[in-house]
Amino acid sequence: MAKIPDELTKARVTGAGTLRTEEMILNVGPQHPATHGVLRVIVTLDGERIVEGEPVIGYMHRGHEKLLEQRDFRQITNLLSRMDWLSGINNEIPASIAVEKLMELEVPPRAQYLRVILAEINRILNHLMFTGSFGLELGASTPVMYAFRERELLQEAMEMVTGGRMHFGFIRPGGLKEDVPKGFAERVLKGIRQLIKYIPDYENLLLGNEIFKQRTVDVGILDPELALEYGVSGPILRGSGVPYDVRRTDPYLIYDEFDFDIPVGAKGDAFDRFWVLIQEMRESARIIEQALEGLPPGSHLGQVPKRLTLPEGEIYSRAENPLGELGYYLISNGDAKPYRMKIRTPSFSNVSVAPHLLKGIYVPDMIAILGSMFFVVGDIDR
C-alpha cells in the first residue's frame, strides 16, 4: 500500500487536532458543596480537564492571631477551639502546653492521661467526619450517616465531660477545667467498641468498593518530597509514605508511654490518604483503651496560680492535630495576655500544595483530591 501523503491524512482528521477550543474559567466555591465551607478554587478548564487550579483562601478569616493578643488564657482556650472546629481539644492542648512550659507548671499524671483520652476521642470524631464527607463527595451518601452514628456515642461522651459538642474549651494551663464524671470510661469504651465494630463497614463500603478505587487510586499522587517542601503534615503526609507524626517524633503529653502504630500509605494518592485516615481511627482507639486502663487517680489540675501571668520569653509548642501538625509560637512580654501568638495550622500548609495536584486532571478528580486533603476552612483562614 502506497504511503498516503501527510496533507491528505491531516485533511481527513480535521477537527480532532485543529479544532479551536477555548479555556473556561470556573469558580468552584466559595459556596460549593465540596469545599467544606468557603474555600474557593479558580479552575481553568479545557473541556473537563483542569489546566490550572488555584485555591483562594481568606473567606473565613476571623483574625484569630490578633484577637489572641487581647485575651487572657481562659478566653484563648475557648477561641482556639473554634479555629479548626472539628478538633477543639486538639487545638487547645498545645496552647496549654506552651503556657505550662513557659511557666514551668507541672501537670498531674491524671490530667495528662485525660488529655490524651480526650484528644484521641477528638481525633476519631474528626476522622469520622472526613470519612463520611469524603464518601459524600464521591457520591456515596450512606457512609456519612454511619459515620455520624458512631460519632454520636463519642460525641455524647465528650459532651458529658466538657458540656460542649464542638467547642469544648476544656483544657486549662496546668490541667483540665474539671475532672470527668462517673461513668465516663464506660461511655468511651462503648463508643470505641462500636467504632471498631463498624470500621470494617466503612472499609467495605468505600475502600473495598471497585468504583471507589476507580475514583481514588492513582488520583492526586502527592510526592513525599514535594509534600515536605510545602510543610504538609498529618494523614496527608503519611499517606505519601512519610511516617512523620509529632506524637512519635516529638512526644508531648505522655504519648511515648503508649503503644500505637503510624499507618503510612504506599503511593500517596487519594486512596492512601483515605486509608491512613481510617487506620488512624483504629490506632486512636488503641491509645484510648490503653489510657483508660492506665488512668491514675489524682487531681485533674496542678498547682496553678490564680492569676496566670506569663514570664517574659518565647516558646514554640506543637502537637499532632487530626489534620496535621499544629504549632503555636507564643511570645510573652510578661503580661497576662500573649504579646504575639503565631499559629501554624495544618490545613493551611496542606491546602497550599493543592495547585500541584490539580494540574491536568478532570473536574471530578479535583473533588476527590480536595476531599482527600482533609481540610477545615476555619483552620486555613483562622
Place this chain on the structure above:
Amino acid sequence: MAKTEIVKLDIDQTPLREIKKTTLGTGLLKGLQITMRHLLSRSVTVQYPDEKDVLPARSRGVIALKEENCTVCMLCAKECPDWCIYIDGHKEFRQPAQEGKRAKKYNVLDRFAIDYALCMYCGICVEVCPYDALFWTPEYEYAEHDITHLTHEMDRLSDWMYTVLPPDELDPAATGPEFKTLPQRTAPAVATPPASDGEQPTPAGEVAAPKTDQGEPTDPAAVPEQEAKVTEEAAEAIDTDVATGEAAPQEEAPQPKEEAPTPSEPQAEATAVSEEEAEEIGRKVYEEEIGKGSDPRVAEGRRKAAVLRARKGTRGPGG
C-alpha cells in the same frame, strides 16, 4: 504495589503497613450486603420533637441566673470574650442594726441580660462567678424568629433556674487538687514592694473549688486592695513560688475597708491567725463531708461556707 522512596527523616522509623486491598469483584457485593444488613436492622434515629435525648448536667445549653446570689460584681461581664452580658445595678444602704453605726452599703441588681445571639457558649461567666449566681442548664429550645428576642432578660434567665440539673457525680478516682500546707504567718510584715507578678500568697484551698478559677480576672477595683495585702505578707510571697489560690478578692477585700480606717499591724496579724484557724475549720468540715460520702463539690461548698462563717465570727461586728 511499588513503594515510593521514602525521604529519610531524622525520626524514629515506625512500622510501615502494607495496604490491604480487597480482591476484585467482591467489593461491590460486599457493599450491597452491608446496606441490606442496615436496611433490615432497626434504625437508630431519635425522633426529636417526640423523643428527646437526656443531656448530661454539664451540657452548655443556656445560662440560668440565680438572681439572689448576684452581687453585681460585674466579673462575668468583664470576662466575657464577646461582651454579651449586660448588667446594671445601683448601690443602696442598709439601715444599721444599732444606732450610731455606719449604714452598710450593698449592690442591687437592676438588669442582667445575656444576648444569646452574641454568646459563644464558652461558659467563662459561669466559671468566674464567685457567688454561684450563674449556672449552665441543658435546655436548648429557645430559637426565636426575631434576633432581638435572643437577648434574655433577668426574668427569662431566672426561669431557666428551674431546669438546672444537679452536677454529675465525679469519677471515683478523681481527687481534685491537693491542699497545700499553709505557709507559716509568723514573719513580720515587711514593707518591701511585692516583686510578684500577681502571685497571691493567701490561704490555700480555694483552688479546690469545683469551678477551678486559675487565671483570675484582672479586676481593676480589686487590684489596689490586693496589693495592700501583698505588702503585708511580702515575706511569704518570696517563699511561696506558686500560691495555691485565694478567696475571690471581692469576698475578702471589702471587709478590712469597711471595718476600720486603721488596719494597724497587730490587728492585721490577729486576723491573719484567725484566718488560718478558719481554714483549719474549713478543712475539717471538708474532710467530714468527704467521710460522710458527699460529693466533693458539696463538701467544697460546705467548707467554703464554714470558712466564711468562722471568719465573720472572729472579725466582730460589721462583718
Place this chain on the structure above:
Amino acid sequence: MPDLLQLLETLLANPWVILGIKLSVLLILLPATLVVGYVELKVMAHIQHRLGPMYPGGFHGWAQTLADGIKFIQKEDIIPRAADRMVFAAVPFLTMMGAALAFVVIPVGPQWIIEDLEVGIFYALAVSSIGVIGVLMAGWASANKYSLVGALRMAGQLIAYELPLVLAAAAVVMQAGSMSMVDIVESQRPFWLFNWPQGLSFVIFMVAATAEVVRPPFDMPIAEAEIITGAFTEYSGMRFAFGLFAAEYIAFIALSALATTLFLGGYLPPIPALDWEPLRPLWFLLKTSSILFVLMWVRWTYPRLREDQLQRFAWKVLVPLSLANIFFVGALKLTPII
C-alpha cells in the same frame, strides 16, 4: 363465587372497561412517581439507619412527597436574567414528556396497554431519549457554566449508553421475533419468572438503564458534589421538581417496567398455575417494584464514577459484550431452547 369471576371476566372484555383501564394506566403515572419517590426516601433512610419522613400525613410520613410537591408549586419560579427564557421554561415539559411517552407501549396486562404498537420496543427506546434534548436545552439556556458542563456530560452519557441499551433490547427482539411488547412477553412463556437466555442482556440493560436515568453510580450529569445538579443548577420551584425529580422518577419507573417486560416475563405469573387474567397487573407491578427496589438499593450503596471512566466502560466493555450477547442469542435461536 364462580359467577362473580365470570362477571369480572366479561367486564374485562367490555371495550369501555378496557378504555377506562387504558386511561387509568396513564392517570396513575403521576401518583406513581409520588409513591416511588416516597419509597425511595424510606429505602434510603433505612439503608442509612434512619427512619426517614415520619410526620407528613400521619402514618410513617406517607404524604411526604405530596407535601414536597405542594411546597415546590408554592415556591417562586426564578428564571435568571441571562437565561434564554423560552428555552429555559420549556425544559420541564420536554424532560417529563420524553419519559412519560414510553408508558404508552408498556403492557401491564395483555389488555392493560394503551396501545400495542407493532414497533413497541423501538418506540419506547426512542422516546426515552427525548428527555436528553431537554437537559441539553436546560444546560445551554441557563447561562451557567456548571449547567453547561452537566448538559455536555448528559449528552456524552446518552451516546455512550444508548447503544448497549438498544443492543440488549435487540437480543430480546431476536428471541421474540417481534417488536410488539405483548408478543415479547408472550414469547417468554416457557421461562415465566426469568428469561434466562437473556441473562447477560438483562445485566447490560440494567446497567445502561441506570446510566440512562442518571442515577448513581452513573449520576455524573447531576453530581451534586461536583457540578451541583448540573443542567438544573439554575432551576427552582416547580420547574425543578418537574424537570428533574418528576422526570427522573417517571423515566426510572418506565425503564424498570421496560426491563420487566423484556426480561422478567412482564405480566406473566411466576408459576404457570397462577396464570389468571385479573391477577396479571399484580405480577407486573410486583416485578417492576422489585427492580425499582434493587436500583434504589444500588443507588444508596455506591459512589459515583467519573464521566471518562463511564465512557470507557460503555465503549470498551458493554458494547462488545452486548455484541457478543447478540451472537450468543442468535446461536441459541438455532437450538430449540427459544
